[in-house]
Amino acid sequence: MISQPKERKHGIVTFTTINQIGVLTIDNGSQNKIPQPDFIELNLLKEWLAMQELKGLVIVGQGRHFSAGADVDNIKANRNKLSYLEYALECGKELLNYIEALPMITVAAISGACFGGGLEIALSCQFRIAAENSMLAFPESNIGIMPGLAGTIRLPRIIGRRKALEIIISGRTISAEEALEIGLIDEVVSNKQHLAAAIQLIERLTDNRSIQQIKYILRSINTSIANNETAAMKNEGEMFVKLVKNLKGD
Amino acid sequence: MAKLTQEIKEELKGLIFEFFAEECGQEIDSLENETNIIDDLDGDSLLFVELIELIKKKYSLNIQLQSIGKYLLKNPAETIGQVIETSYLIYEHENEIVNLGHIA
Numbered sequence: 001m002i003s004q005p006k007e008r009k010h011g012i013v014t015f016t017t018i019n020q021i022g023v024l025t026i027d028n029g030s031q032n033k034i035p036q037p038d039f040i041e042l043n044l045l046k047e048w049l050a051m052q053e054l055k056g057l058v059i060v061g062q063g064r065h066f067s068a069g070a071d072v073d074n075i076k077a078n079r080n081k082l083s084y085l086e087y088a089l090e091c092g093k094e095l096l097n098y099i100e101a102l103p104m105i106t107v108a109a110i111s112g113a114c115f116g117g118g119l120e121i122a123l124s125c126q127f128r129i130a131a132e133n134s135m136l137a138f139p140e141s142n143i144g145i146m147p148g149l150a151g152t153i154r155l156p157r158i159i160g161r162r163k164a165l166e167i168i169i170s171g172r173t174i175s176a177e178e179a180l181e182i183g184l185i186d187e188v189v190s191n192k193q194h195l196a197a198a199i200q201l202i203e204r205l206t207d208n209r210s211i212q213q214i215k216y217i218l219r220s221i222n223t224s225i226a227n228n229e230t231a232a233m234k235n236e237g238e239m240f241v242k243l244v245k246n247l248k249g250d
Numbered sequence: 251m252a253k254l255t256q257e258i259k260e261e262l263k264g265l266i267f268e269f270f271a272e273e274c275g276q277e278i279d280s281l282e283n284e285t286n287i288i289d290d291l292d293g294d295s296l297l298f299v300e301l302i303e304l305i306k307k308k309y310s311l312n313i314q315l316q317s318i319g320k321y322l323l324k325n326p327a328e329t330i331g332q333v334i335e336t337s338y339l340i341y342e343h344e345n346e347i348v349n350l351g352h353i354a
Contacts, residue, residue: 030292030294030296031294031296064273064296064297065296068296112296112300113296113299113300133300133303133304135299135300135303142316171316172314172315173299173303173315175303175307177307
């Protein structure tokens, strides 16, 4: 049975849950521009995600586009306030690092434009599902800047250094088809089916798995990436022991 | 330079009308060459970007958005008719469109 979602809204985002899956929607005009790097207050996101135990989180854009990225006029207006820009980027990175390390399945459900800051958000998710009409790009190079929310770190990690370099420096637009070929996205679906497909992916991956299991698996994987192998192995062992009491069967 | 046949012209025209009808939730019969994309369809520049990607893929064109962007600065395409005319030039000239200058 599908439970009735209750929507919460703050700034440019809305949050709702569908069957223990959180859906965070970027809702800012037709292009879903990101006015500042921390597009949602981190503490508020933590609060929303803690309201109930979640199997996963989907990030999606309202309407035709995921997000056309940062509001360049805002960056231009602050071009001389370097310490402010640096602080804003730190806040944005802290938010995306938090999303990246969430102990639940995270999926960016992409359609239309997924540019710059929008792509940074999508890269912080574990999976990316894109509608056929999706266009992905880091166009920052075209206006004399570069990605500033760890896109230069996350993109090479996902698609390899050489391809990431080419994409970031050229600033070119990548179709959903090419994004799939190079491993930037995990699946291409028909237009307007991206959100449903993202929810299905989470349901498929978490089917018959306890939330504790999902949390521990993700924490272990995240730890292995963040820490050295010895610490990650110790951590994995501790969580394994905690899960053994839930062992299925005789 | 690719040859722009009457058949390709008709195909591009049909594709563009279908695209705007679908993306803007309009009946295709309600659209005309004079329909303004921003004022009448509540569209935006990204709609155009999406359309270019579609055309690029369909005809395997070698065209970068920056090239079209530079061309459009001199030759804005505000109506469906103007978008169709621009698509003909994109098909014919691909990235060389940037060298066409102002077209009256």
